[in-house]
Amino acid sequence: MRIGLDAMGGDLGTATVVAxxxxxxxxxxxxDMIVLFGQEDVILKALGGEVPAQIEIVHTTxxxxxxxxxxxxxxxxxxxxxxxxxxxxxxxEVDACISAGNTGACVAAAHMLLGRLKGVERPGxxxxxxxxxxxxxxxxxxxxxxxxxxxxxxxxxxxSLYLEAVGGVESPxxxxxxxxxxxxxxxxxxRQTAELLRADDKLNFIGNIEGRDxxxxxxxxxxxxxxxGNIILKLVEGVGSALMKxxxxxxxxxxxxxxxxxxxxxEKFRIQYDFNQYGAQPLLGVNGxxxxxHGATAQHGFVSAIKAAxxxxxxxxxxxxxxxxxxx
Amino acid sequence: MRIGLDAMGGDLGTATVVAxxxxxxxxxxxxDMIVLFGQEDVILKALGGEVPAQIEIVHTTxxxxxxxxxxxxxxxxxxxxxxxxxxxxxxxEVDACISAGNTGACVAAAHMLLGRLKGVERPGxxxxxxxxxxxxxxxxxxxxxxxxxxxxxxxxxxxSLYLEAVGGVESPxxxxxxxxxxxxxxxxxxRQTAELLRADDKLNFIGNIEGRDxxxxxxxxxxxxxxxGNIILKLVEGVGSALMKxxxxxxxxxxxxxxxxxxxxxEKFRIQYDFNQYGAQPLLGVNGxxxxxHGATAQHGFVSAIKAAxxxxxxxxxxxxxxxxxxx
Numbered sequence: 001m002r003i004g005l006d007a008m009g010g011d012l013g014t015a016t017v018v019a020x021x022x023x024x025x026x027x028x029x030x031x032d033m034i035v036l037f038g039q040e041d042v043i044l045k046a047l048g049g050e051v052p053a054q055i056e057i058v059h060t061t062x063x064x065x066x067x068x069x070x071x072x073x074x075x076x077x078x079x080x081x082x083x084x085x086x087x088x089x090x091x092x093e094v095d096a097c098i099s100a101g102n103t104g105a106c107v108a109a110a111h112m113l114l115g116r117l118k119g120v121e122r123p124g125x126x127x128x129x130x131x132x133x134x135x136x137x138x139x140x141x142x143x144x145x146x147x148x149x150x151x152x153x154x155x156x157x158x159x160s161l162y163l164e165a166v167g168g169v170e171s172p173x174x175x176x177x178x179x180x181x182x183x184x185x186x187x188x189x190x191r192q193t194a195e196l197l198r199a200d201d202k203l204n205f206i207g208n209i210e211g212r213d214x215x216x217x218x219x220x221x222x223x224x225x226x227x228x229g230n231i232i233l234k235l236v237e238g239v240g241s242a243l244m245k246x247x248x249x250x251x252x253x254x255x256x257x258x259x260x261x262x263x264x265x266x267e268k269f270r271i272q273y274d275f276n277q278y279g280a281q282p283l284l285g286v287n288g289x290x291x292x293x294h295g296a297t298a299q300h301g302f303v304s305a306i307k308a309a310x311x312x313x314x315x316x317x318x319x320x321x322x323x324x325x326x327x328x
Numbered sequence: 329m330r331i332g333l334d335a336m337g338g339d340l341g342t343a344t345v346v347a348x349x350x351x352x353x354x355x356x357x358x359x360d361m362i363v364l365f366g367q368e369d370v371i372l373k374a375l376g377g378e379v380p381a382q383i384e385i386v387h388t389t390x391x392x393x394x395x396x397x398x399x400x401x402x403x404x405x406x407x408x409x410x411x412x413x414x415x416x417x418x419x420x421e422v423d424a425c426i427s428a429g430n431t432g433a434c435v436a437a438a439h440m441l442l443g444r445l446k447g448v449e450r451p452g453x454x455x456x457x458x459x460x461x462x463x464x465x466x467x468x469x470x471x472x473x474x475x476x477x478x479x480x481x482x483x484x485x486x487x488s489l490y491l492e493a494v495g496g497v498e499s500p501x502x503x504x505x506x507x508x509x510x511x512x513x514x515x516x517x518x519r520q521t522a523e524l525l526r527a528d529d530k531l532n533f534i535g536n537i538e539g540r541d542x543x544x545x546x547x548x549x550x551x552x553x554x555x556x557g558n559i560i561l562k563l564v565e566g567v568g569s570a571l572m573k574x575x576x577x578x579x580x581x582x583x584x585x586x587x588x589x590x591x592x593x594x595e596k597f598r599i600q601y602d603f604n605q606y607g608a609q610p611l612l613g614v615n616g617x618x619x620x621x622h623g624a625t626a627q628h629g630f631v632s633a634i635k636a637a638x639x640x641x642x643x644x645x646x647x648x649x650x651x652x653x654x655x656x
Contacts, residue, residue: 243571
């Protein structure tokens with residue numbers, strides 16, 4: 001396997017990406033290769049001047065910043081790491097792409113250069129999230145902010161197949177995010193999507209869920225449009241971390257002699273809820289493997305990302321998706 | 329003032345509503361009256377057989393359950409507490425309505441029987457939420473799940489005026505919930521709403537916010553459609569409470585000798601984040617005062633609700649809304 005990794009993406013810079021790539025080598029098969037896309041001098045410097053075993057560099061000149069308009073940036077910067085890496089997958093030179101860079105640019109590059117899988121109308125990002133009730137996959141989380149019922153239905157199918165193949169979850173429970181559990185609740189998009197999900201007897205659709213079900217482990221997959229999914233994830237991340245800080249400070253001020261224990265418990269929760277454990281998130285529905293990582297991905301997050309990309313390649317998720325959607 | 333209260337609404341039953349009404353009397357002016365709408369025998373029993381000072385009963389026969397379809401229920405049950413109480417406001421027999429019952433039925437009754445304020449296109453529910461960064465008002469939280477830009481713009485205006493008049497917040501900061509802070513991010517609804525909010529120079533519009541800004545106190549008002557607002561609120565409630573339980577259990581298992589202190593700190597947070605402190609939430613934009621309470625409102629929540637309704641009446645929020653929207 002040859003895994004493409006955008007060395008220019010991520011809030012923490014090239015040194016972090018490269019350090020993650022180096023650490024990830026111990027999880028590779030002997031003939032696997034990590035291909036770093038980016039400015040060669042910057043990457044080489046991060047590598048300490050030498051290219052070690054199982055690492056390759058593909059030099060690219062342009063860099064797409066986090067706040068650039070995706071489609072404009074891709075067109076005006078054809079030699080960006082994101083564009084060149086995606087073309088390399090198109091040409092069969094890498095088997096997967098990973099980036100913690102501009103999400104919109106990653107989605108646009110994958111969409112424009114790789115195209116969609118047969119039967120898929122719109123790709124969606126499936127994000128794994130840790131909750132008190134266990135891990136849940138939310139799809140879509142921002143690829144598509146103007147979803148139609150058919151798109152959401154396909155997110156349910158694709159994420160379910162992904163969890164089954166890659167996560168080993170048997171018959172994943174699929175919930176549709178709405179404003180109440182009753183079928184009559186929600187907006188037109190939700191009501192029409194529910195009908196499509198219910199009509200597919202290969203899916204384990206449990207019906208509508210609501211916001212307060214998120215942490216309860218009632219389902220393995222949450223289906224929603226990219227606008228709602230993005231808000232949900234950022235909200236949970238923001239509220240969880242603000243609350244934990246507030247609680248820790250209150251506890252320490254109440255029993256300062258227990259500071260070390262309190263910090264230790266906080267650290268356990270930080271690890272339990274660390275998004276880096278999932279590495280990168282599949283952009284499901286594109287004709288290839290494109291994994292999008294959180295902008296703030298840390299060194300160990302890039303290790304998880306490379307492991308996740310390997311899983312995606314070896315489990316042939318895309319074949320399962322086409323089989324399901326095209327009725328074979 | 330005469331405050332109407334639905335004695336049949338709320339998950340905890342008539343006894344809780346009535347107990348709240350009794351407690352609320354100490355916050356009333358001498359000529360204020362709380363008018364309880366519901367089945368007289370049930371209310372009388374909860375009152376201990378006698379109708380005390382400053383309490384009145386209006387007997388209604390029908391009860392709308394929490395899971396009934398709002399419009400169907402209202403039409404088939406014209407003698408429900410919700411319908412009769414709303415008609416009483418229309419006739420000037422009460423100055424405000426409060427219910428912890430079926431939200432959809434409350435919205436529909438207010439909309440159909442009181443109508444909209446001049447200039448308002450769609451009423452919205454503004455919910456006060458406690459966050460680590462302070463109280464924020466989210467509008468809409470479920471009255472309107474198919475919002476247009478003009479509706480969202482008006483939610484910004486109405487909630488801002490409400491906070492100014494009732495909450496004493498000077499020039500409230502209005503944020504628009506989106507998937508990124510940049511103007512280009514979001515869906516069509518958000519982009520068009522942002523233009524309307526920005527064009528109103530009487531508003532203190534701070535621009536787009538994203539999910540992770542929710543707990544940070546960056547704004548006083550969050551504008552979103554009712555689908556998103558409902559998910560946000562339930563999500564925050566669910567995640568907050570699940571996380572607090574998990575943290576408390578982990579701490580207690582780590583230092584069982586500190587159980588009492590840990591429970592004490594937890595209790596402080598429970599009070600800080602208790603939705604009952606806000607009582608009930610205004611349905612802004614209807615031609616009257618209709619306050620909707622959380623289904624799980626407790627006895628002290630009904631006290632807050634009655635106080636909130638009094639504030640609404642005395643601060644003439646509706647006049648300010650009409651003045652602003654009709655350009656006077």
